[in-house]
Amino acid sequence: MSSFDIIIIGAGPAGSAAAVWAAKGGARVALIDKATFPRNKLCGGLFTERSRTYYQEIFGQDFDLSRAVTRTDIAFWHDGAELAVLNDVPPLHLTMRLDLDATLFGHALAAGAVNFSGRAISQITDKSVSFKDGETLDAPILIGADGVNSIVAKHLFGSAFDTQTIGFGLEIEVPSETQAPEQHPLRIDFGVATWGYGWSFPKRHSTTVGVGGLRAPNPDMKGHMRRYVETLGLDPDAIKFKGHHLPFGDFRPTPGRANILLAGDAAGLVDPITGEGIAFAMKSGQIAAQSALDALAANAPDTALVRHQKGLREIHKNLRIARTLRRIIFAPRWQGTFTRTFRRSGTVRVMYMRLLAGELEYPELARSVLARLPRYLLNRFRT
Ligand SMILES: Cc1cc2nc3c(=O)[nH]c(=O)nc-3n(C[C@H](O)[C@H](O)[C@H](O)COP(=O)(O)OP(=O)(O)OC[C@H]3O[C@@H](n4cnc5c(N)ncnc54)[C@H](O)[C@@H]3O)c2cc1C
Numbered sequence: 401m402s403s404f405d406i407i408i409i410g411a412g413p414a415g416s417a418a419a420v421w422a423a424k425g426g427a428r429v430a431l432i433d434k435a436t437f438p439r440n441k442l443c444g445g446l447f448t449e450r451s452r453t454y455y456q457e458i459f460g461q462d463f464d465l466s467r468a469v470t471r472t473d474i475a476f477w478h479d480g481a482e483l484a485v486l487n488d489v490p491p492l493h494l495t496m497r498l499d500l501d502a503t504l505f506g507h508a509l510a511a512g513a514v515n516f517s518g519r520a521i522s523q524i525t526d527k528s529v530s531f532k533d534g535e536t537l538d539a540p541i542l543i544g545a546d547g548v549n550s551i552v553a554k555h556l557f558g559s560a561f562d563t564q565t566i567g568f569g570l571e572i573e574v575p576s577e578t579q580a581p582e583q584h585p586l587r588i589d590f591g592v593a594t595w596g597y598g599w600s601f602p603k604r605h606s607t608t609v610g611v612g613g614l615r616a617p618n619p620d621m622k623g624h625m626r627r628y629v630e631t632l633g634l635d636p637d638a639i640k641f642k643g644h645h646l647p648f649g650d651f652r653p654t655p656g657r658a659n660i661l662l663a664g665d666a667a668g669l670v671d672p673i674t675g676e677g678i679a680f681a682m683k684s685g686q687i688a689a690q691s692a693l694d695a696l697a698a699n700a701p702d703t704a705l706v707r708h709q710k711g712l713r714e715i716h717k718n719l720r721i722a723r724t725l726r727r728i729i730f731a732p733r734w735q736g737t738f739t740r741t742f743r744r745s746g747t748v749r750v751m752y753m754r755l756l757a758g759e760l761e762y763p764e765l766a767r768s769v770l771a772r773l774p775r776y777l778l779n780r781f782r783t
Pocket residue numbers: 409410411412413414415432433434435441442443444445446447521545546547548549550551568569570571610612644645646663664665666669670675676677678679681
């Protein structure tokens with residue numbers, strides 16, 4: 401049995417951020433992942449300025465933009481028709497998760513976390529983790545950063561998420577060796593899926609094309625994806641789609657129990673409008689790690705959850721407001737009003753862009769929406 405101060409399960413953005421922060425804070429950290437790095441993760445890879453700010457704060461350096469494609473222009477479409485092309489929008493950085501996550505994991509090891517990647521877990525108790533090869537680690541605090549299918553959440557609550565209430569996304573990587581990324585439009589398509597959207601994100605050597613939204617109202621997500629791919633001039637029969645759940649606004653109000661904390665997707669911290677999850681994953685990993693450090697310093701590991709919950713208050717507040725606002729964007733009976741308003745109103749377009757780029761917080765957006773609600777309602781009845 402090897403003993404640590406904190407065991408972190410999952411080494412994606414949430415787990416690696418937690419590991420860096422905890423190790424820098426002086427804790428003995430075990431970082432477990434079933435995969436070995438570099439490993440892929442189905443994701444658009446949009447790394448916003450919000451992500452960049454958190455990255456700087458947690459990892460202590462600026463994000464290396466030379467490995468991303470940075471765009472300040474974007475096209476919006478609805479139902480196959482162009483709604484608007486915006487130039488000079490806040491920078492949007494497009495990354496490959498294979499590369500991004502390997503970098504984050506590397507930072508965690510460099511900070512002193514002990515590497516338990518490529519290890520399959522056989523059992524979790526409240527204070528230990530056992531591997532299939534028989535080795536057991538123990539620690540007074542556990543952090544579950546193991547994504548949407550979290551086995552730590554299963555240990556705590558019997559299941560991770562109800563797949564009917566969360567989101568699901570399908571993606572493909574279209575190689576683009578012959579063209580520079582600048583020649584590919586960065587594009588968002590509303591109306592491609594119900595309560596969701598389609599995206600086409602140019603990368604250095606490919607374009608990530610995807611469709612995502614709430615799972616329950618989209619029983620035929622594959623059909624939506626096929627049609628979207630065809631709209632983009634690609635042959636759906638020539639491509640195999642990959643799918644992954646995302647906790648699209650279904651966050652856990654109680655993210656753990658006593659000395660066990662959940663972070664990132666395991667805690668449901670995905671923006672219910674934009675689908676952004678990398679930023680909140682890193683931030684919640686940092687918050688979990690700080691809560692663990694404080695609880696250990698107070699010699700009271702069981703107080704970690706109370707501290708974590710307090711630290712997550714701002715994120716939870718944003719997600720609650722976003723969940724309310726998404727009705728007037730995505731609900732089928734509001735889609736026409738939203739797209740009409742989006743086409744006509746520069747202010748709405750700028751607000752949406754600032755949101756997508758991670759520049760705008762939801763309380764500010766809610767105030768603007770309330771002020772514009774009468775005009776928005778009027779638009780509903782215009783043709
Ligand atoms: C189709 C799609 C597109 C998306 N696009 C974007 C986007 O463009 N921008 C954005 O910000 N967000 C996007 N997201 C959301 C984003 O991918 C997630 O919010 C983010 O990856 C969450 O990070 P995490 O560290 O919590 O979990 P993950 O990144 O899922 O990492 C979890 C880690 O835990 C490990 N793990 C899982 N189970 C176990 C186990 N049993 N034992 C040990 N290890 C385990 C996994 O191997 C993995 O390394 C998208 C999601 C989807 C599905």
